[in-house]
Every structure is written in structure tokens, then in C-alpha cells.
Amino acid sequence: AAVDNATAIVVGSGYGGAVAALRLGQAGIRTLVLEMGRLWNTAGSDGKVFCSTSAPDQRSMWFRTRTEAPLATFLWLDLVNKDISAYPGVLDRVHYDHMSVYVGRGVGGGSLVNGGMAVTPLKSYFAEQFPTVDADEMYGTYFPRARSMLGVNTVDPAWFESTEWYQFTRTSRKAAANAGLKTTFVPNVYDFGYMQREAAGTATRSALAGEVIYGNNQGKRSLDKTYLAAALGTGNVTIHTLEKVRSVTRASDGSYVLTVDRIDTTGTVVETKQYSCTYLFLGGGSLGTTELLVRARDTGTLPDLTSGVGAGWGTNGNTMLGRANHLWDTVGANQATMPVMGIDDWANTANPVFAEIAPLPMGFEHWISLYLAITKNPERASFSYDSTSGAVKLGWTPAQSAVSVAMAKKLFDRINAANLTIYRYDLFGSTSKIFADDFTYHPLGGCVLGKATDDYGRVKGYSRLYITDGSLVPGSLGVNPFVTITALAERTMARVLAEDTAP
Numbered sequence: 001a002a003v004d005n006a007t008a009i010v011v012g013s014g015y016g017g018a019v020a021a022l023r024l025g026q027a028g029i030r031t032l033v034l035e036m037g038r039l040w041n042t043a044g045s046d047g048k049v050f051c052s053t054s055a056p057d058q059r060s061m062w063f064r065t066r067t068e069a070p071l072a073t074f075l076w077l078d079l080v081n082k083d084i085s086a087y088p089g090v091l092d093r094v095h096y097d098h099m100s101v102y103v104g105r106g107v108g109g110g111s112l113v114n115g116g117m118a119v120t121p122l123k124s125y126f127a128e129q130f131p132t133v134d135a136d137e138m139y140g141t142y143f144p145r146a147r148s149m150l151g152v153n154t155v156d157p158a159w160f161e162s163t164e165w166y167q168f169t170r171t172s173r174k175a176a177a178n179a180g181l182k183t184t185f186v187p188n189v190y191d192f193g194y195m196q197r198e199a200a201g202t203a204t205r206s207a208l209a210g211e212v213i214y215g216n217n218q219g220k221r222s223l224d225k226t227y228l229a230a231a232l233g234t235g236n237v238t239i240h241t242l243e244k245v246r247s248v249t250r251a252s253d254g255s256y257v258l259t260v261d262r263i264d265t266t267g268t269v270v271e272t273k274q275y276s277c278t279y280l281f282l283g284g285g286s287l288g289t290t291e292l293l294v295r296a297r298d299t300g301t302l303p304d305l306t307s308g309v310g311a312g313w314g315t316n317g318n319t320m321l322g323r324a325n326h327l328w329d330t331v332g333a334n335q336a337t338m339p340v341m342g343i344d345d346w347a348n349t350a351n352p353v354f355a356e357i358a359p360l361p362m363g364f365e366h367w368i369s370l371y372l373a374i375t376k377n378p379e380r381a382s383f384s385y386d387s388t389s390g391a392v393k394l395g396w397t398p399a400q401s402a403v404s405v406a407m408a409k410k411l412f413d414r415i416n417a418a419n420l421t422i423y424r425y426d427l428f429g430s431t432s433k434i435f436a437d438d439f440t441y442h443p444l445g446g447c448v449l450g451k452a453t454d455d456y457g458r459v460k461g462y463s464r465l466y467i468t469d470g471s472l473v474p475g476s477l478g479v480n481p482f483v484t485i486t487a488l489a490e491r492t493m494a495r496v497l498a499e500d501t502a503p
């Protein structure tokens with residue numbers, strides 16, 4: 001096959017990929033970004049780019065015939081999921097044996113589907129997770145750089161206290177306070193000025209119209225509007241969409257050669273291409289990057305990759321749950337989809353948990369408080385290559401999920417006891433499951449910084465091969481991860497551009 005050349009190739013266009021693309025482009029390096037998802041900029045027949053959460057269509061999920069929303073049921077009825085036609089939709093749920101992982105697909109990766117919560121971890125916990133990284137430099141330079149580029153802002157506290165759209169959050173805050181727990185405001189990349197205009201009726205509703213996991217048509221500063229727009233603006237960056245990198249090898253002249261499948265919107269491979277580059281940056285996310293490298297090592301296309309590749313994966317301790325409030329503690333029919341507050345019990349060394357107060361916008365009063373708990377689960381799993389099927393498998397077990405559940409349960413048992421309330425049993429399938437222990441929004445690790453790579457994301461065993469995404473984070477962060485992933489990528493790019501690409 002003919003080989004297309006670029007100086008640098010970036011695989012994936014999520015946080016890690018977007019930072020790499022911008023900084024390479026600014027350095028004058030001709031860069032090609034390969035993204036398996038589509039570009040989300042064209043309206044469908046309903047005049048909207050993304051479909052709604054309440055009436056999902058083909059745009060919702062990645063090649064599915066039925067949606068797989070995190071909340072499977074309500075009152076045990078399968079009200080939430082809908083039949084759809086197969087299409088490269090924006091949200092994927094990747095199934096492993098005992099864990100499934102939600103990820104974004106498209107130009108912007110996870111930024112297209114996530115809740116926008118832009119949290120900087122506690123410095124002491126960051127230092128514990130990244131002992132070889134200079135924390136002062138991170139908190140002095142790279143975290144501020146990431147927050148400013150991402151457009152992080154905070155809800156106006158006075159508006160928060162008065163608006164019906166955050167009644168659900170205030171009710172959860174009260175329940176936490178009754179148990180002696182502290183809550184904290186959480187910044188976001190959704191434009192809160194825009195949200196206030198939505199509430200006032202002067203702007204088209206997005207966060208106030210239930211939009212989030214299948215994309216926001218307005219208001220959200222996703223990567224296509226921040227880093228990637230700036231990257232394209234350098235004139236040195238090109239993005240190819242619906243192109244999935246299948247394998248990587250190294251040619252005798254030291255260049256990397258990628259085999260890439262280009263698909264159409266039915267998922268059919270319409271072309272298999274080869275690209276070659278001098279510098280290769282992997283930003284396929286914890287799953288995408290780790291799968292590529294595990295396969296490359298174990299099929300012998302990059303045989304010098306070390307045993308650190310595929311190891312150290314965790315769920316950030318994610319567990320979702322719902323509580324039933326008393327009839328007089330309403331959560332409101334109207335709920336904004338962007339969370340703005342968390343219950344912060346991370347300092348409780350006996351049971352560290354940070355629980356996001358999550359919305360459940362159903363358009364009617366349901367008295368449910370929903371939470372995404374981030375627990376300090378120390379369990380880690382590895383990926384392995386199965387030569388029979390050619391699949392990369394994840395060794396996570398149900399017992400490892402049970403550790404997260406036990407920690408979340410300790411915290412929420414306290415809240416229920418103090419409020420004389422109970423859990424909801426009807427939200428996560430027909431088995432009266434209280435804790436959603438079978439999925440995560442926060443896949444982290446697989447190619448941990450300092451283990452699979454050096455302390456700057458340079459892959460061990462190979463020169464000019466880098467990782468810039470969530471696979472570097474060692475399985476736990478204590479908060480939502482994208483600000484940290486972005487800041488670490490900024491740090492890697494500053495170092496690599498200063499040291500590795502000088503003529």
C-alpha cells in the first residue's frame with residue numbers, strides 16, 4: 001500500500017491528543033491527527049448536531065442497535081434505553097468481562113460526552129500518585145495552563161442558591177450536612193453565563209434541556225472549541241476522521257508505520273491505509289492507547305515494549321448510586337445536567353470518598369438523589385493479548401469492584417442514617433442492584449507514567465514514541481480526571497518540544 005508521510009502523527013483527539021496537536025502545530029511541526037470517530041459539526045434533519053438524551057437516535061451510541069445508558073431502568077421499567085440504528089455515534093460503552101467503560105468517540109473524544117467537571121486534585125494526593133513529578137511545577141505552571149485553555153469557570157453562588165435548576169444539588173447538600181459531611185463547589189467547562197441565559201429564556205437550552213452524555217448542542221467548551229480549534233488555527237495540523245489505527249510498527253529507518261482502517265458511517269472498512277511518521281504521539285485514551293501497545297508488544301510489531309505496558313489499570317473507584325428522599329425533600333422536575341458540587345470526604349483516611357452530586361433530569365419530580373462516588377480503591381488490573389481471538393482483554397474482577405462499593409456504602413449508609421432515608425433499588429437493572437459496580441466513566445492507567453514510560457511520557461524501549469493521555473494515570477486520582485490528563489500532557493509537550501525535536 002502507498003504510504004502517506006507526516007512529521008508527527010497523533011492518535012486520537014481527546015484531551016491528550018488535543019494538547020499534543022496544538023503544541024506540535026505551534027512548534028511548526030506538520031502534524032496529522034487520526035480519530036476513529038466523526039467530526040460533530042453538521043446538523044441532522046432535526047437541525048441539531050447531537051440528539052437528545054430522552055429521544056436518542058443513531059447519533060447517540062457507537063455502532064449499537066440499542067442504547068446502553070448508565071441508568072438502565074426507573075421503577076424497574078426499561079424506560080431509559082431505546083432501539084437505534086447502527087452508526088458512529090458519540091458515546092461508546094466498551095465491554096470487558098467484568099467491567100464496562102464509557103468513552104467518547106469523535107473529534108474531541110471524552111470532552112463531547114462528559115459532565116464537564118473540571119477538578120484539580122488535592123496537591124498532596126497528586127504527589128502521592130505521581131511521586132516522580134514536581135508537584136510545585138504542576139500546580140504553578142501546568143494546572144493553571146490547562147484550566148485556562150479548557151475554559152474552566154464556576155457557577156455564580158447566588159444564582160446557584162436561587163435557581164430551580166440546582167434544587168437537586170441543594171437537597172443533596174442538606175442531606176450530607178445532616179450527616180456532618182462537607183460539600184464543595186466543583187468548577188466546570190460549561191459556560192455558566194450561557195446557562196443563566198438558558199434559564200432566563202434568552203438562549204437555546206442545552207444543559208437545561210437534558211443534554212450531556214450524547215453531546216451538548218450549546219454551552220459546553222468541548223475540545224473542538226478550545227485546543228483543537230487552536231491546533232487547526234496554526235495551519236500545521238490536519239485531522240482525519242473515521243480512521244482507526246489498527247497496528248503500529250517501526251521501519252528500519254526508525255520511522256513509525258501505522259496501519260489504519262477508514263470506515264464509512266455503516267462501519268464498513270472502505271480503505272486500509274499506511275501512514276509513516278518520525279514522531280508518534282498516542283492519545284487514544286486509557287483503553288485505546290493501551291490496547292494498541294499491548295497488541296504491538298505481544299504480536300511482535302514493537303517487541304521492545306516493556307512489561308509496564310498493559311499494567312496498573314483502575315476505575316478511579318467509580319460507583320454510581322441513588323437515594324430516595326422524603327416527600328418534602330424535593331429534587332425538582334427541572335435539573336441542569338452539569339454537576340456543580342461534590343461531597344468531599346477524601347480527608348477521611350479510614351474511608352476516602354469524593355462523591356459528585358449528579359443530575360437525573362426526567363422532567364418530573366422523582367425524589368431521587370443520584371451520585372457518582374469516586375473512592376480510593378487500591379485495586380488494579382492488567383490487559384493481556386489473547387492470540388486466539390486477537391482481542392485485548394482486561395483482568396478486572398467483580399471482587400475488585402466490591403471494594404469501591406464497600407467504600408461508597410460506608411459513606412452513604414451514614415447519610416441515610418442521619419436522614420432516615422433509603423437507597424433506590426430500581427435504577428440499575430432488574431436485580432434490584434443498589435450500586436452500579438459494573439461500569440466506569442474514569443478509565444485510568446494501562447501505561448503508567450514512570451513505568452511504561454519515563455517520567456515525561458516517553459515510551460520505554462522506543463525513541464520518539466510518546467503517550468499523552470489517561471493511560472499514564474496510575475488508576476486513581478480522587479477526582480474527575482480530565483484537568484489532570486490535560487496538565488500532564490502540557491508538561492510532556494513542553495519537555496519533548498524542548499529536548500527531542502531540536503534540529
Ligand code: FAD
Pocket residue numbers: 011012013014015016017034035036037102103104105106107108109110111113114115116117118119213243244245246283284285286288289292441442443468469470471480481482483485
Ligand atoms: P479520550 O478523551 O477518551 O480520547 C481518546 C480519543 O481517541 C477518542 O476520541 C477515541 O475515539 C480515539 N481513539 C481511541 N483509539 C483509537 C484508535 N485506535 N485510532 C483512532 N482513534 C482512536 N472527566 C472529568 O474530568 N469530568 C467529568 O465531568 C467527566 N464526566 C464524564 C462523563 C462521561 C459520560 C464519560 C464517558 C467520561 C467522563 N469523564 C469526566 C472522563 C473524561 O472524559 C476522560 O477522563 C477523558 O476524556 C480522557 O481523556 P483522554 O485524552 O485520555 O482520552
